[in-house]
Amino acid sequence: MLVCILTLIIGYVWADGVSFQRPLSVCPPGWLAWQDACYILLPDRVNWWQAKTVCDRPGSSLVVPDSQEEQDFIWREMRSRMEMIVGSSTNKLELWIGCKDVDNTGQLTCLGVQDRPQFTNWNGGNPHHHQDQDCIRMAEKYGGNWGDSGCQSKKFASCEMRVSHRSYCLQADADGRFTPQCLLNHEIKNLTAAGVIGCGQACWAEPRCHSFNLWQKGDDKKVCQLNNASSIEADPAFLKKVESCNVFDL
Numbered sequence: 001m002l003v004c005i006l007t008l009i010i011g012y013v014w015a016d017g018v019s020f021q022r023p024l025s026v027c028p029p030g031w032l033a034w035q036d037a038c039y040i041l042l043p044d045r046v047n048w049w050q051a052k053t054v055c056d057r058p059g060s061s062l063v064v065p066d067s068q069e070e071q072d073f074i075w076r077e078m079r080s081r082m083e084m085i086v087g088s089s090t091n092k093l094e095l096w097i098g099c100k101d102v103d104n105t106g107q108l109t110c111l112g113v114q115d116r117p118q119f120t121n122w123n124g125g126n127p128h129h130h131q132d133q134d135c136i137r138m139a140e141k142y143g144g145n146w147g148d149s150g151c152q153s154k155k156f157a158s159c160e161m162r163v164s165h166r167s168y169c170l171q172a173d174a175d176g177r178f179t180p181q182c183l184l185n186h187e188i189k190n191l192t193a194a195g196v197i198g199c200g201q202a203c204w205a206e207p208r209c210h211s212f213n214l215w216q217k218g219d220d221k222k223v224c225q226l227n228n229a230s231s232i233e234a235d236p237a238f239l240k241k242v243e244s245c246n247v248f249d250l
């Protein structure tokens, strides 16, 4: 049994048969889970810049579909939610995505994507290469496919949050109890941190960090030890039962 702690909801999630390579995607209330990410529809229609700003939080940004499967998921789910808000009026069923056609060549620049996106989903006739149509949206009139549009016009938008990097997992026994164990001899450094969340964030911020040990020292002192391997990457010989110590994998 694997137990994952997701910083965003600060809770415990119990699951059977979930592997370390694929942390369970658990989303905060109101967010929809799909693969290793969470999605939400913003309740108001906003211009592209506002959508980008609202979605821009740690781990989250304006949605950028990078496969046909993700496109289909987003359009299916967000379309039905938009419809609940504005009815079936075709011209209002439009959803900003985090891509722009800045140089009006149809070569997109997308948030969080280096160079050009691998996946695009233009509707025939798009892009229009007009200077005042730099921002990209999915549209009902295109069956959810993409078209370019004026960035100042108000449309729905969806934020996407990748959760795989923000959940910390540890191995529990079949009855849900933890055997205290830690990964030794892989230390990058020690820090003081209040708990799993703080230590996890420190590990996440350190590129070499793949797991961390949380040592309980006395009643209220914890030592956060960042490790350069995860507990499954490392030689099992270094995974030792230690009282008051638990290893968490990123």
Ligand SMILES: *[C@@H]1O[C@H](CO)[C@@H](O)[C@H](O)[C@H]1NC(C)=O
Residues within 6 Å of the ligand: 185, 186, 187, 188, 228
């Ligand atoms: C990980 O850290 C240990 C010491 O803490 C070091 O001996 C080892 O070479 C490091 N491994 C990698 C892959 O950096």
Ligand SMILES: *[C@@H]1O[C@H](CO)[C@@H](O)[C@H](O)[C@H]1NC(C)=O
Residues within 6 Å of the ligand: 187, 190, 215, 223, 225
């Ligand atoms: C880091 O903390 C652990 C647990 O208290 C300890 O075993 C280890 O020696 C410490 N490392 C350093 C460099 O102080």
